[in-house]
Structures are given as structure tokens and as C-alpha cells.
Amino acid sequence: MSIRCLPPTVVNRIAAGEVIERPAAAVKELVENAIDAGADRIDVAIRDGGRAAISVTDSGCGMTADDLVLAVERHATSKLPDDDLMAVTTLGFRGEALPSIGAVSRLTLTSRARATADAWSLTVDAGTVSPPRPAPPLAGTRVEVDDLFRATPARLKFLKSTRAEADAVADAVARLAMAHPEIAFSLTADGRSVLKVPAAGPLDTAEAARAARLAAVIGRDFADNMVPVAAERGPVRLAGCIGLPTFSKPTGRQQYLFVNGRPVRDKLLLGALRAGYADVLAQGRHPVAALFIALPSAEVDVNVHPAKAEVRFRDSGLVRGLVVGALRHALAAAGHRTSTSLGLAALGSLRAESPALRPAWGGWRPSTPSPGLADAMAAFQAPHGVAGDTARLDTGPPQARVHGPPEDGTDGAPAALKDYPLGAARAQLHGTYIVAQTAQGLVLVDQHAAHERIVYERMKAALVDGAVKRQMLLIPAIVELADAAVEALAERAPEFAELGLEVEAFGPGAVAVRAVPALLGDTDIAGLVRDLADDLVELGAGERLRDRLAKVCATLACHGSVRAGRLLSMAEMNALLRQIEQTPSADVCNHGRPTWIALGLTDIERLFGRS
Numbered sequence: 001m002s003i004r005c006l007p008p009t010v011v012n013r014i015a016a017g018e019v020i021e022r023p024a025a026a027v028k029e030l031v032e033n034a035i036d037a038g039a040d041r042i043d044v045a046i047r048d049g050g051r052a053a054i055s056v057t058d059s060g061c062g063m064t065a066d067d068l069v070l071a072v073e074r075h076a077t078s079k080l081p082d083d084d085l086m087a088v089t090t091l092g093f094r095g096e097a098l099p100s101i102g103a104v105s106r107l108t109l110t111s112r113a114r115a116t117a118d119a120w121s122l123t124v125d126a127g128t129v130s131p132p133r134p135a136p137p138l139a140g141t142r143v144e145v146d147d148l149f150r151a152t153p154a155r156l157k158f159l160k161s162t163r164a165e166a167d168a169v170a171d172a173v174a175r176l177a178m179a180h181p182e183i184a185f186s187l188t189a190d191g192r193s194v195l196k197v198p199a200a201g202p203l204d205t206a207e208a209a210r211a212a213r214l215a216a217v218i219g220r221d222f223a224d225n226m227v228p229v230a231a232e233r234g235p236v237r238l239a240g241c242i243g244l245p246t247f248s249k250p251t252g253r254q255q256y257l258f259v260n261g262r263p264v265r266d267k268l269l270l271g272a273l274r275a276g277y278a279d280v281l282a283q284g285r286h287p288v289a290a291l292f293i294a295l296p297s298a299e300v301d302v303n304v305h306p307a308k309a310e311v312r313f314r315d316s317g318l319v320r321g322l323v324v325g326a327l328r329h330a331l332a333a334a335g336h337r338t339s340t341s342l343g344l345a346a347l348g349s350l351r352a353e354s355p356a357l358r359p360a361w362g363g364w365r366p367s368t369p370s371p372g373l374a375d376a377m378a379a380f381q382a383p384h385g386v387a388g389d390t391a392r393l394d395t396g397p398p399q400a401r402v403h404g405p406p407e408d409g410t411d412g413a414p415a416a417l418k419d420y421p422l423g424a425a426r427a428q429l430h431g432t433y434i435v436a437q438t439a440q441g442l443v444l445v446d447q448h449a450a451h452e453r454i455v456y457e458r459m460k461a462a463l464v465d466g467a468v469k470r471q472m473l474l475i476p477a478i479v480e481l482a483d484a485a486v487e488a489l490a491e492r493a494p495e496f497a498e499l500g501l502e503v504e505a506f507g508p509g510a511v512a513v514r515a516v517p518a519l520l521g522d523t524d525i526a527g528l529v530r531d532l533a534d535d536l537v538e539l540g541a542g543e544r545l546r547d548r549l550a551k552v553c554a555t556l557a558c559h560g561s562v563r564a565g566r567l568l569s570m571a572e573m574n575a576l577l578r579q580i581e582q583t584p585s586a587d588v589c590n591h592g593r594p595t596w597i598a599l600g601l602t603d604i605e606r607l608f609g610r611s
Contacts, residue, residue: 023050
């Protein structure tokens with residue numbers, strides 16, 4: 001067969017497959033053109049998920065008749081005046097969107113340049129261009145797309161349902177709206193308003209405008225549960241908002257990443273986002289975040305893919321380190337906050353019609369005299385475990401008991417403790433949950449989850465300082481394991497030693513443990529070693545254990561924390577509350593579960609019809 005050049009219409013349709021894969025891609029390209037044109041208002045309307053019709057109207061600079069003709073030519077653009085691909089300052093620059101859309105649909109452009117009085121219209125039908133003709137005047141440009149993929153009907157078979165395609169269009173418009181709060185956006189689907197946000201006011205600061213736009217687009221729940229992020233390193237600046245760990249979602253759909261105002265789905269940034277939330281998210285949960293990165297155009301390559309959704313950074317390590325560090329710092333500085341949705345869910349489970357509220361009074365007994373609060377604090381901070389030998393704990397069965405105030409009416413803690421973020425302990429339920437009174441209501445604390453985070457953070461700090469203390473065992477603990485597990489543990493013994501755990505092979509099918517981290521106190525050594533062996537088998541040997549020390553620390557902390565079912569005195573409970581307040585990321589445990597939930601007094605009163 002002889003080689004020949006393909007006709008322009010076929011070339012355009014092939015290229016369109018890369019740029020316009022679905023209606024949302026067409027909308028994204030058209031809206032980006034409107035933003036580049038300097039519009040302060042952009043209105044989008046679609047029918048049948050964008051298959052039947054797409055309309056994008058903007059108040060931008062507009063085009064002349066000659067501009068319209070050039071605009072539908074492939075690789076014709078006004079956005080690269082110096083032909084320098086490393087100096088791209090606009091969202092579009094390839095000159096492919098309009099000819100690609102026109103190659104697979106009926107495309108109509110109507111526009112009036114700001115410096116002229118006449119408007120012009122031009123139509124492209126499946127690649128065939130009609131000459132410009134006069135049109136009714138308008139301010140800016142209107143682009144209409146009818147029967148998308150009419151020239152490539154096979155592509156229609158790969159589209160999803162009308163609802164799914166409409167959702168994808170809404171997501172594309174929402175992302176661009178987040179990045180440009182100075183522009184008013186609206187989106188209508190089949191006559192129904194989906195999105196309508198005004199432009200930021202002239203007196204609004206950039207931070208206030210961005211926060212208001214994020215709240216309007218993502219939702220008020222996000223505004224109530226977000227933490228601001230701001231950091232700078234070298235030429236790179238990072239800003240935005242991230243959700244609290246307890247405000248996580250089952251999918252990563254609500255992760256919005258922007259580079260120089262361009263929405264991207266970059267693997268490096270997504271990985272940095274996950275790393276920033278390491279140790280504070282439950283498995284299978286995803287953070288909500290909107291992050292905006294600004295850097296000189298020469299430091300980033302946006303010409304990676306025709307869809308322009310991927311970028312490459314000149315110094316990827318600097319960008320990743322900035323994102324991870326800024327997220328961790330922001331989460332640590334967030335103070336003691338949990339998602340408002342947790343409190344609402346708790347209140348929902350306490351409705352009067354719930355069988356859980358039917359009277360089922362169990363035994364109540366006063367607590368035993370507790371040691372002083374200072375003694376309990378010292379006991380919690382001691383390197384020998386949770387409460388040390390000086391704490392007096394009731395180790396009786398914890399079946400549904402309320403560990404409440406003593407008979408003399410005191411609560412074992414000064415009233416001023418209520419002024420602390422987590423308040424003063426009032427009771428212990430089922431040997432697992434601490435009830436504390438705050439100035440605004442009450443707090444429920446999971447004692448094991450909370451103390452697990454405390455031990456974990458201490459262990460990480462000690463690891464950084466190189467000062468993990470170990471407790472030598474008078475008699476080595478022998479733990480039987482599978483040969484593969486023994487080999488894996490012995491191979492990484494030096495790295496475990498950095499954490500205070502000394503382990504070595506002890507004949508076939510066993511290891512000997514000679515020392516454990518002092519923070520763990522009296523712990524289940526056999527269970528600890530077996531869990532670590534399981535982690536090694538699951539993680540494999542592809543990376544050094546040093547890169548996974550956080551996971552190992554989490555396992556160690558879990559075994560060294562106060563267990564559910566252990567009854568605590570009032571002083572010990574208050575000591576634990578104060579430790580939570582002093583510990584970074586103490587709102588969630590190492591596995592991402594919440595450690596405490598707050599209920600406002602107003603909400604509690606509403607349950608009883610008092611407000």
C-alpha cells in the first residue's frame with residue numbers, strides 16, 4: 001500500500017479524539033477561551049448532558065470577522081505572541097479546541113470585538129466552514145455546539161448516561177469557577193440552574209474571595225470544616241483550603257488542584273495530598289481539598305497532553321515537599337476541631353423515636369477516690385505506659401457502667417477545667433468512652449483512640465530526635481512465626497532497633513525479642529511482633545523500612561495505648577483530656593477514626609424541646 005496524506009477533515013477528527021473526548025471536555029475548552037478573553041461573566045447552558053446542545057456566552061474582548069475565520073483553523077491562536085511554550089500565561093495556547101469541536105459537530109460562533117460596532121457569525125458543520133455573516137449585536141462572544149459527535153457517531157456509544165455527562169460538565173465548570181472568583185459563572189442543564197455564583201466584590205481580598213467562592217461551589221459544609229493553607233518556598237507559592245480529617249469522603253472527587261489558575265489532575269500533587277494526610281485518614285477515605293499553586297511559567301511545563309490536565313514541574317521535589325509540609329502544618333495548627341457532621345450524626349442517632357432512648361437503667365456507682373490531677377498527668381507522661389503504677393484503676397468488668405462523680409458531689413477536677421477545649425471529665429461509659437463537660441456543651445472521647453494518637457506522636461518525635469528509649473527484658477520473649485516472617489523481621493532488625501525494638505532470629509520458626517520501646521510499658525509482645533510481621537509481608541520489600549516507619553510506629557502505638565474496657569479515675573480521665581489538647585492531630589487516631597465528638601448545648605436542648 002502506498003503512503004498518502006490524510007484529508008484535513010479526517011486529521012481534524014483524529015485530533016478531536018484527543019482534545020474532545022466528552023461534552024465536559026468541550027465545555028472546559030470553551031470556558032477557558034472565555035476566561036482568556038478577559039470575560040467578567042460566563043454563562044453555560046447544556047441539553048441532554050451536552051450531547052444535543054452546548055452554549056457558552058461570555059463578556060470578553062470578542063472577535064472580528066477575520067478573527068472568526070482564523071479561530072477555526074488548526075493551531076491558530078492569539079496566546080503565544082513569542083512562540084515560547086515555556087512562557088504560557090493563558091489557559092489555552094494550542095489552537096486546537098474550536099477546530100476540533102467543529103470537526104465533530106455543528107459549531108456556531110457569534111462575536112463582536114469591543115472596538116467595533118458590528119457583530120459577526122460563522123458556522124462550522126462537521127469540518128466544513130461557512131463564510132462569516134452579519135449577526136445581531138452582543139457584548140462578547142457566544143459559542144453554540146449542536147449535535148456533538150454527529151460526524152463521529154461511534155464516539156456517542158462510549159458516552160455515559162445523561163446524568164453522568166451533565167455531572168462531568170458541572171464538575172468542569174465548578175473547577176474553573178473556583179480558580180477565578182473575579183468572574184461570575186452560571187450553568188444551566190436542561191433549563192435547570194445547576195450553578196450560579198457572582199463575581200467577587202472590588203473590595204474583597206484575594207483570600208476572602210477565594211474562600212467565599214469555595215464555600216459557594218463546594219458547599220457550606222466545607223466552609224464549616226475547612227482549614228486555610230498558605231506556604232511559600234523559593235519561587236513556588238501555595239494557597240487554598242483543606243478539609244478536616246474527619247470531613248473525609250469515600251472518593252477523591254472533591255480534590256481540586258490548580259497550577260497557575262489551571263485545573264489539573266497531576267499524579268505528583270495527588271500523591272503529595274495523600275502524604276500530607278498520612279496518619280490522620282482512615283483507610284479508603286479521601287480528603288477534601290482545594291489547593292492553588294502559583295509559580296513562574298518557566299518552572300512548569302503545561303504542554304504535556306492535548307487536554308492540558310497534566311503538568312511537569314522543573315523541581316518536582318520542591319513542589320511536593322512544599323505541599324506535604326504545608327498540609328501537615330495546617331492540620332497541626334487547626335486546633336481541636338472535628339467535623340460538624342460527626343456531631344450532627346450523633347444527634348440524629350439520639351432522636352426520641354430511637355429504641356436507644358428507652359429507659360434501660362444499669363448500675364451506677366461512684367468512682368473510687370482518685371489521685372491528684374498532677375499525679376495523674378505525670379503518670380500519663382511517664383515512659384512506662386498509660387497510667388503507671390501510681391494510678392488506681394478499677395479493673396473490674398466494664399459492662400455498661402457509668403463511672404460518675406463521687407458521693408460527696410465533687411468530680412475530682414477543678415471547675416476551671418471546663419474552660420479547657422475538651423472540658424472536665426464527668427463520667428466514663430462502658431469502660432471505653434469519657435464524657436466531658438465544656439463551656440459550650442459536652443464532648444465524648446474514645447479513650448483508646450485518643451491515647452493511641454498521643455503515644456504515636458511521642459514515638460515519632462523521639463524517632464526524629466534519635467532518642468527512642470528501650471526497656472530491656474530480663475528474659476527474652478520467644479515468638480513463633482512462619483519462616484518467611486522470621487526472615488523478614490531479622491532482615492530489618494537494625495531498622496526496628498531505631499524504634500527501640502530489639503528482635504533477632506531464634507532458630508527455625510521463631511524470633512527472640514530482647515527489648516521493647518519504653519513508651520509501650522507492659523504490652524502484648526507476641527501480638528506486637530506478629531502484627532509487625534504481617535505488615536512486612538503486606539508491604540513487601542520494594543522500599544526500605546525507613547520509608548514506612550510511620551506505619552510501624554502506628555502499630556507500636558496501638559499496642560501501647562490504654563485499652564477500651566479499662567476503667568479510669570476522674571483524675572486520669574482529665575489527664576488524658578489535657579494530653580489530647582497538647583498533642584498534634586489528636587482529633588483522629590492513627591487509623592483516621594475520630595477520637596472525640598462535640599455536641600453543642602443548643603443542639604442538646606433542642607432534643608428535649610427546650611429551644
